[in-house]
Amino acid sequence: MCGTRTAREDHRHEAIELLDRVDASRLILLMDRLRLGGLLGRRLLDLGPSLDPWLEAQIGARMDRAGKNGTAHELISLALLTGLDHAGIRALGLKGSILARQVYDDPGARTAGDIDILVAAADLDRAIEVVQQMGWRHERHASRTTRLPVLHETLGRPDLPRVELHWRVHWYETKFATDALARAERPAPHQPLVMQAADGVAALMLFYARDGFFGLRMAADVAAWWDARCAGVDPDVLIDPVATSYPGLAGPLEVARSLLRDLVGLPTRAEAAGVRRRLAGQLATPFADLEPAQVLANASLVDLLLAPRGHLGDAVGRELQKIPENLERRLTVQDGLHPYLERSEHALRMLRRWAMALLPALLKMWQPGSATAEDRRA
Numbered sequence: 228m229c230g231t232r233t234a235r236e237d238h239r240h241e242a243i244e245l246l247d248r249v250d251a252s253r254l255i256l257l258m259d260r261l262r263l264g265g266l267l268g269r270r271l272l273d274l275g276p277s278l279d280p281w282l283e284a285q286i287g288a289r290m291d292r293a294g295k296n297g298t299a300h301e302l303i304s305l306a307l308l309t310g311l312d313h314a315g316i317r318a319l320g321l322k323g324s325i326l327a328r329q330v331y332d333d334p335g336a337r338t339a340g341d342i343d344i345l346v347a348a349a350d351l352d353r354a355i356e357v358v359q360q361m362g363w364r365h366e367r368h369a370s371r372t373t374r375l376p377v378l379h380e381t382l383g384r385p386d387l388p389r390v391e392l393h394w395r396v397h398w399y400e401t402k403f404a405t406d407a408l409a410r411a412e413r414p415a416p417h418q419p420l421v422m423q424a425a426d427g428v429a430a431l432m433l434f435y436a437r438d439g440f441f442g443l444r445m446a447a448d449v450a451a452w453w454d455a456r457c458a459g460v461d462p463d464v465l466i467d468p469v470a471t472s473y474p475g476l477a478g479p480l481e482v483a484r485s486l487l488r489d490l491v492g493l494p495t496r497a498e499a500a501g502v503r504r505r506l507a508g509q510l511a512t513p514f515a516d517l518e519p520a521q522v523l524a525n526a527s528l529v530d531l532l533l534a535p536r537g538h539l540g541d542a543v544g545r546e547l548q549k550i551p552e553n554l555e556r557r558l559t560v561q562d563g564l565h566p567y568l569e570r571s572e573h574a575l576r577m578l579r580r581w582a583m584a585l586l587p588a589l590l591k592m593w594q595p596g597s598a599t600a601e602d603r604r605a
Contacts, residue, residue, distance in 0.1 A: 228270045229263070229447035232454045234492025235270070243274055251282040258289070260515050261443050262338040265293030266331065290335065297334030300324040303387060304342050307358060308419055311346070314357045319345045319411050319420040321393060322434065322448075329421055330451040337444070341389045345408055348375060348394040348401075358382050358390050397433045399535055400475035404430075424456040425465040429480060432466075432487070436479030436533065439526030440486055440511035449483075450491040462495045478533040482508045502592075507532040509588035524580030531581075 228235065228242065235242075258264045268286035271278065278286070301324035308325075311318040320326065321343035324334035331337070346354045355365055363382035379393040395404040407426035414421055422430060431452055435445035457465060466484060470477040482504050484497035490513060499508045507529045517525065534542035 228267050229443045229450060230491040231450040231493065232458075233494075234450070237492070239274070243276055246271065246274060246276065246278070251279050251285070254282070255285050257514065263444060263447065264289030265297065265333075265335045265338065266447060268293075269333075269336070293338065294333075294335035296339040297324045297327060297337065300339035300342070300388060301328060301334040304344075305419065307342060307344060307361065307390065310357050310361055311344070311354055314353065316346055316350045316354050316357065317408060317420070318350075318354065319408055319422065321345050321396070321430070325419055326448060326452075330448065330455045336451075337448070339388065341391050343379070343391045343393060345393045345396070345404055347405055347408060351375070351380060351392060351394050354392050355380055355382065358392065362387075363390050396430050397437055397476060397479065398530075399479070399533075399538070400473050403469070403473045403476060424460070425469055428452050428457060428462070429466055429469045429476070432480055432483035433476060435487075436483050436507075436529065437526070439522065439529040440483070440508070440513075441517075441522055441526065442515040443490070443513050446487055446490050446513070449487055449493065453493060462493055463497060466495075466497075475535045475538075478504055478507075478535065482533065486511050503532045505592060506585070506588050509591050510584055520576075521580055521584070524577055525584050527577065528581045528584055 230238070258267050261267075264286070268290045271286060272283070277283075304320055304323060304325050308318050308320060323337060323342055324339055327334045327337040344354075359365060359382065363384045366381045366383050375394060377398055378395065379391040382390040382392070384390075393404065395401055396407075397403070403426075407422050407430065408420075410423050410426060411420040412423070413419070421427070428449060431445060431449045435449065438445060453462070462484065466480055470480045481497050482499045484493065484495040485499045486508055487493040488495050488497070499505045510525050510529055510532075512522075512525065515522075531539065531542050
């Protein structure tokens with residue numbers, strides 16, 4: 228149900244048979260965990276056969292809630308984009324209700340969360356000022372010493388979603404997001420900017436990789452973007468030029484394509500090549516069945532495995548220095564040696580979780596027929 232239109236049609240009869248036998252309560256729990264109640268609910272209702280009354284009621288409640296939240300999220304997002312536009316700042320909505328409107332024509336098809344907006348790095352400070360004037364407060368961490376954040380600036384407001392102002396969509400390079408924003412166009416006057424087809428599908432794949440290939444929500448978004456913007460085109464013809472123009476992104480784009488082919492039926496021929504990329508693919512957890520701390524550890528491990536050649540050391544340093552927000556708040560008011568011990572303990576916990584993730588992934592790769600002799604030697 229998360230696949231491309233073609234994949235869903237190919238498996239329609241199988242899905243109907245499974246729906247007839249499914250444990251309804253477990254299905255609802257899974258939909259909630261994957262944060263796909265609005266999208267999957269609508270697609271399950273559209274399958275054709277009558278659902279169990281309890282399941283249909285549960286799906287209806289989730290769709291109603293998702294629709295209300297999505298509409299509110301969309302209105303706030305559009306207000307922010309309009310405010311930035313009036314200030315002369317080129318801005319583009321990422322993910323959230325803006326994406327839901329673009330690819331599903333339904334702001335309730337995605338669970339509403341933070342509001343992600345892309346602006347050029349040169350406009351980031353002015354964008355912060357505009358959003359602050361609209362009632363949000365900049366949440367810059369005291370420990371940061373660089374002008375630009377790793378990925379985005381965060382602004383909070385107690386009664387509304389957080390705003391994340393991005394200047395890039397992945398930390399392996401600095402040009403793709405700027406170029407994609409410059410190439411974006413408005414489908415019609417007064418509508419939000421939309422990325423070009425190739426840029427948009429690549430950006431969604433990069434979000435998927437940055438999240439450690441976790442869950443099915445981003446995979447479903449890639450499939451929906453494909454149906455809405457790229458149907459009938461060879462995906463590799465679209466993505467290969469992006470990977471060539473921005474070589475730092477080649478790894479995550481290659482692994483994402485190979486995973487999405489099996490998960491959602493993306494018609495790609497891409498295969499993850501090399502030990503590091505194949506290991507990153509093994510860490511995918513489509514059913515989101517990990518505890519939150521391990522999810523973060525897996526995502527950071529994928530970051531290390533897909534780091535461009537020559538940048539692995541930088542990636543290790545970046546990941547080991549990341550401090551959970553609640554821990555950082557404690558450290559900013561402490562003096563002496565203790566904060567350094569806290570950071571060291573955090574690094575050791577991260578290393579332990581990396582080992583917990585790597586061991587089963589390595590065992591899968593070493594199973595007979597799962598790796599070439601060349602891979603094993605490497």
